[in-house]
Amino acid sequence: MQEPPESPSLYCTPERHLRAATPSPLARVYTPSISSRHTMIMTPTPTQTPEYLRESFPKTSDRLLLRNHRRTDPAIWCCAIVCLVFSILVILFGITTLIIFLVVKPKNPVFDTNHASLNVIYFDSPGNINGDFTFIANFTNPNRKLDVKYEYAAVELYFDNSMIANQSIKPFSQRQRETGVVKIHFVSSLVSLPLNHAMELQRQVTSNKVMYSVVGRFRVRVSFGLLHFSYWLHSRCELQMSSPPSGVLMARSCMTKR
CATH class of the missing domain: 2.60.40 (Immunoglobulin-like)
Known part of the structure; x- marks a missing residue:
């Protein structure tokens, strides 16, 4: 009487032609790329807050604060006021001339x-x-x-x-x-x-x-x-x-x- 064939063992080694087709369980393990590893290694830079700038560059931060709060020269204000008044006068003169022209309608002799x-x-x-x-x-x-x-x-x-x-x-x-x-x-x-x-x-x-x-x-x-x-x-x-x-x-x- 012929004996039935043995069932394959779970621990048997696959044949050579199947060995290449079967992916290794290790290949499924995630391997971070070089850029990802660099990203993971880099530590976040501290936010450049005014406190941080003052601690790192005390003299530079003082200069920046002084420049931001510099007062406008009075001469510039005077020039701006004069230009504004002149512009208003020109506009009023133009409007008056237009009104006179429309009302009077001058004609050449x-x-x-x-x-x-x-x-x-x-x-x-x-x-x-x-x-x-x-x-x-x-x-x-x-x-x-x-x-x-x-x-x-x-x-x-x-x-x-x-x-x-x-x-x-x-x-x-x-x-x-x-x-x-x-x-x-x-x-x-x-x-x-x-x-x-x-x-x-x-x-x-x-x-x-x-x-x-x-x-x-x-x-x-x-x-x-x-x-x-x-x-x-x-x-x-x-x-x-x-x-x-x-x-x-x-x-x-x-x-x-x-």
Whole structure:
């Protein structure tokens, strides 16, 4: 009778091919890494409290405390106060100017004409001319709340960008919505013109169509109660005249700007 096979022993040694596949119980034991061991070995540094700094660096901590409690220089306070006051004044001035501009709505005075006469044009030589021209200037103050004063006024007569006469006007004032008329008499005596301009003027006189330009330059002072401000105005009128001796205004185009 055959005997049954023996059951394997709990303490038997596994075979060679199974020995490598079976992990050793020691491998399951946690082995801390190098960085972990260093972390475990390091001791926590003490917190850098003011007491710790005072004990370690007594002189340095005293200096730090003195610097933190240093008082501000009075000159800096004075400069700050002056800058603050100046800023407030600038803001108030800007707000006041804006309010005045919105309430008053200032407009530029107007320079225009509706009458002019060309009395004389004759040539002493091909480049020298003599002339007599009368210009009636209309000055209008379109503002309803502002008075205007012309502190300086000069008017010039041009032909093809060549000045042939000029005239100044005495200072005068205009109240609100007022219109004034000033008669300006231009006299040209032996005025030298470039030859091509002189020939063009002769051609226009022959064709009964003379083109003149009147240019005005004015310094205007505007008043609103106790407030005053001045600025420059530049005006230009392009005129089409008939030929002398009875030359009249046929067409015009005037513009005024700052």
